[in-house]
Structures are given as structure tokens and as C-alpha cells.
Amino acid sequence: MSEMMTGAEMVVRALQDQGVEHLFGYPGGAVLPIYDAIFQQDKVKHVLVRHEQGAVHAAEGYARSGPGKVGCVLVTSGPGATNAVTGLTDALLDSIPLVVITGQVPTHLIGSDAFQECDTVGITRSCTKHNYLVKSIHDLPRVLHEAFYVAANGRPGPVVIDIPKDIQFATGAYSRPRDNQHKTYRPVVKGDIGKIKAAVDLIAGAKKPVFYTGGGVINAGPHAAALLRELARLTGYPVTSTLMGLGAFPADDKQWLGMLGMHGTYEANLAMHDCDVMVAIGARFDDRITGRIDAFSPRSKKIHIDIDPSSINKNVKVDIGIVGDCAHVLEDMVRLWRETGAQVDKTALATWWTQIEGWRGRKSLAYKRSDTVIKPQYAVERLYQLTKDRDPFITTEVGQHQMWAAQHFHFQEPNRWMTSGGLGTMGYGLPAAIGVQMKHPKSLVIDIAGEASILMNMQEMSTAVQYRLPVKIFILNNEYMGMVRQWQELLHGGRYSESYSQSLPDFVKLAEAYGGHGIRCEDPAKLDDAIMEMIDTPKPVIFDCIVAKEENCFPMIPSGKAHNEMILPDFEGDTGQIIDAKGKQLV
């Protein structure tokens, strides 16, 4: 017997039935009935953000910091929906499961340019995995449950449900999740066993192998990370990861090469360049990874495991493409490896490791130390050393600080690292940290930030204070949009057009104005104490860490170059001459 209720009540009931505990949102005219339904229950807790972009990033952080949960957002029509667009695009590029509910003007007014009307499904079509405009109350329960299924299954992504206000008021019959199976969408999760077998043979026969893993391993859940570790242990092969995949493989393991790509380590990039068998697991050959595509790993056989068939052979042709969920495919691989009693070529592997150790010896993450100014790398290093025993969760904004965090903060477990990889959204870190802290109220959550990025969603400090979320904002303040400045140094003759952060606020006073705690530190000798003070303060903290102003983020693969043409930190010369005219055209 199905229950009769209003559309607004259906929304809240569906969230409850889907196990949603927290909903990030901002009210407005076109969602008032849903807010009224939220008011009359206490199972789903609403978190009021200060800007809809913040709501979406918070939901992303929430979804990423633990497996198996879809992040949920509720915003109003028009500006509520358009403000959510950046977050939706971010979630699409980083494959984060979200359900975003937007209010819409009543159905009879759609298309009339009504107050706070916009074509939400039109605007969000290209920045969502799927979207719905619900025009009948009879469709609403099905659409609500389908949205959760679509968001979480296959390659995860954001789903928008646009609900006109008259549908929220209308009465209809509610149906539960299990009565609402999607008609057609059934992503393949089990890989083709013949191809997996061929892959195992290729892996076993490798002389210079490398595992190149990505965000897909994180998305496939902790089980996938465990299987990756098992496969790495069975083979003894080196492992590198993209920015998105950090934590899937422990950074303190001796098989770990560090991150690869534009700001990856020398050993990771050269191993990719020189390998004979590359095993890409849940990684998508992004341009930040491949560098110059025609010079990318020229002599290797490539195996690619991905849940998204369109990712395979998209940027790089591969020899064996396996469509499936990383966890399922890795499980089959490990099983086949054991069953067939596969053996690696130990002599070749030893030679390969010697070569890798040689590259490692170049110490590509080294930097010149200083007693007078805090080097940004040093700040991240100290932050890592002083917090690593507390199993911290790290979010970032976008820019140099993000890369230094990826290089110098080390992750042992998945779901501890939340950063905007694909879209590169400045302003991501603070709201994401709020989402993470909401899910893990007792944990240490740190947003490693830049002074420019943090100002993009600074208003969310107010959210953190309201909900007593003790997030720590660790600003590497170099008074520049550092990555923009670095590129201007490399590409535009050091003409720092508009990249200087002028008229910065006093971050300590700003923290206090919001009701948080502010700390400033510019002396390397006092840094440890200041970090400890931050950790021990049981409320939101803004830490203004004044760092060296014109430090470059190295190592770096310059635009238009290959993996074996990296700029290393000990580069002495004119940085303006490294990139040629053709490279300057690229981003």
C-alpha cells in the first residue's frame, strides 16, 4: 500500500530512504515547500551554507571522505541553480557522486522568464552525468531514487533533479527505492576475463613494469585500494598515482614512486617514460599526466582498466582495454595471478629497481632550506610531521600550495585527500573541508590553502562557525596567485600581470571577526609551535603562514615537453627560456 504525500514530503522521505544524513543547501522561493518538510522532521540534517557553490563543494568533500555515500544538495531556482554550476562541473570532472535538487518555477510558468527562472536542465546538461526536470508528481518518486542510483553507479557523477514548485505542492503516491529499478542503465562492473588473463600474462612477463593508478581506485572503495596493495606486493612492481588517486597506495611503502605528472616526481615520470608494461588502473591519461602525447611512454605495452568505456583509447591508444570496476578487475587479477602461479622476472626487476633508485637519488622534491623565511615546502612538511599520527583529512584549494601539498604531505589511506583535480576550482578547499568535518566530526580536517584561493569561498567560514566545525585553514601566503606567477615567469618574461594579491585582509582579524581563531607565523623557528596551537584549538582556525614569495613549484614538466624533459629543483639558469614558442601556446 503506497503512502500519499506531497511532492515536498516525497523529497524528504526519499532522502531518508536513501540513507542521507546531511543535506547542504540554501533556501529560496522555489524550494520553500521542501524546506517546510525538512523543518518537520529530524532524520535529515540540513547544513546552511553561505553560497550555493559552497554547498556543492561541501557535498563533494562529504562524498569523497568516506566510501559509499552520495553527497546531497538542495538549492533554489535561478541564481541558486546557476551558483551550483561550478560545483557540478567540478564533481563531473572528478567523478564525485552527488544528487543536487533544484527548485523551479511552477510548470505553467516555465519558459515565461518568470522571477528567478532559468533553464536549469539546459544549463546543467553538459555539467552533470544526468539531469531531470520533473513535470508530474507521478514521476517524482522514481526520479528521486533513480538519481541516487545513477549518481553512484558506473563512473560516479553529479545528477540534478529540477522540481517545479507546483509539483512540490501536488499530492501523489510515494514508492520506495527497491520498487524503482532503472530501466536501462546497467554499467559493466565485471571485466572481460579473457582480457584480464591476457593482462596478467603481460604483467608477469614485464621487465620494466609500472602501476599507474588514479581516482578510480579511490572511487571503487577501500576494497580496491586493498587489492591494489595486494597486487603490488605479489609482483613487487613500482606504483605511482595521479593527483586524484593519492592514498590508494601507502606513501611510506618502498614500492611507492610518488605522484606522477606535471608536478610529479622524477622517478615516477621517468618510470612511466621508460617502462615496457604500463598498467593504468582507474586513471584517464589526463594532459597533466601525459605531457606531450606523441612522446608519452613510447616503448610500453599499455593495459587500461576503467569503468568508463569512453575513457579507453580516448587520449592514448592502449593494447588491452578492460572495462570494469577497479575492485572487481583487481580481484580477478589477484586471483588469476595466484591460480596460475605467475612469476615475475626477478633479475629484470632488480635491474629496473636499480634504475629507479638512480632517478630517486636525484631528489626531485628537494628545495633550498632557509632559516629566515618559511619555505612553503617546509611548511607542508612540518604540517605533515606534526599531524600524521592523527589520521588527518586534507583538502586543498588550487595552485602551487595544492601541488606542494600533493608532493610533501603523504597519504597512507584512501579517502583522506580531497582536491579539485579535473576542473582546478579555486575556492574548493574550505567548503570541502566543511563537508568532510560534518561526516567525521572528531577528525582533524585541514584545508591547505593559498591566500588568493581562500578568498573565493571565504564566506563559508561562517558555516564552519555556525555548526562548530573545527576545520583548520592553513594558508601558504606568498601574496601571489603563485601558479599564475610561476607561469608568467616561465612563459611571459616575468611580467606579473594582475597576479599579485593586493589589499589582502588581515587573516587573523578575519578569523576573529567570523568567531574563529587566527594565527600568523613568519618565522621558521616558531612554525612547529604555531602548528601545534592550530591543532589544539577546538574551533575553526585560519593559519596565515607567511612563506617565501617567489618560490617555484618544481619539479615540473613544462608545457609541450615529454616526461624525460623535466625541470628539476636544482635548475640554474633563465627559467624564461625553458619553454619554446610552441609550448607557450599550450596550457
Place this chain on the structure above:
Amino acid sequence: MSQPATHYPKAPKSQPSARHTLAVIVDNEPGVLARIAGLFSGRGYNIESLTVSETEHEKHLSRITVVTSGTASVIDQIKAHLDRLVPVHRVVDLTEQGEALERELALVKVVGKGEYRVEAMRLASAFGARTLDASLTSFVFELTGSTEEIERFIKLMTAVGLTEVSRTGIAAMSRGPEAM
């Protein structure tokens, strides 16, 4: 339940709705079709049939024939919105100009044996359909006609083993000497 509080105006009383065929001349450039489809979906209008092809190659012009239905004021809005799109050259409401010629083409696959096969053949020739492909157990017929004729043909073929239908949608033109 009492009428819920809302700051939006009430829905107007429903008015009679009619089917219109519009001919739209557009620049054949990437994204034109998406703009037109987006206009319809974004404003909640229906597309019943849509046909697109380049008609003047040198000028890179395409003709889009779109069949839609709505109240008189909705049809006016649709035409106004179409006309406002930058790559759209002209919009003509063929239905308003009088009885337009409307034709579509359908490919129909029928699978069957014995009596069914004979009957399928007979019906096809009664409708003037061409036989494009035949095997011992199947036919593919081609039929050109008005939407109603094609509907009738498909309905009859269903009884004698129809397995697949492909339709082009409507191509339309006004009668008489006037060109658009």
C-alpha cells in the same frame, strides 16, 4: 487541503491546443540543432517531429521542419523565440498558410511465412509501398505518404509480422507558386 501559499501567479485556464508545422531556414553550422532543441526543452514546448538537412550547399543553409503543438499563444512564442536565434534566417508557419504538403518516409521490416507473407505483400502493393529487400522470411518496404497513411500502414503490418520501423519525420512545403 487548502491552496498552498506561493508568490507565483496561478496557472491560466486551459485553452485549445493545435498542431503546427514550421519551416525554419538556418545556417548549417555546429550547434544549431542543439540551440533549437534546447529552446524547446528549456521552455517546456513539445517537438512531435523534426527533420533536418542541408538544402543549399553553397550558402550552407539547412531547412528544419518541426512539428509542434500548443495553444495559439504558445505557437506565437515558439515562432518568436526561433526567429530570435542568431543563426536562424526565416521561420514560416506552414499550417497558418493553409493546407501544406506534408510527407514522410518509412522503412518497415516484416518477418513471416505462408499466409502472413502473402498478406503483407498484398497490403504493401495496396498502399503503393516499394519492396527494397526480400528474403525467404522477410520484407523491407519503403512507403512515402502523410503521417496518417504511414500510421495506418504500420498498424496493418503489425498484424502480419512487423518487427522494425524507421521513419524520417515530416518534410513539408506550402502549396501554390509562392516560395519561402
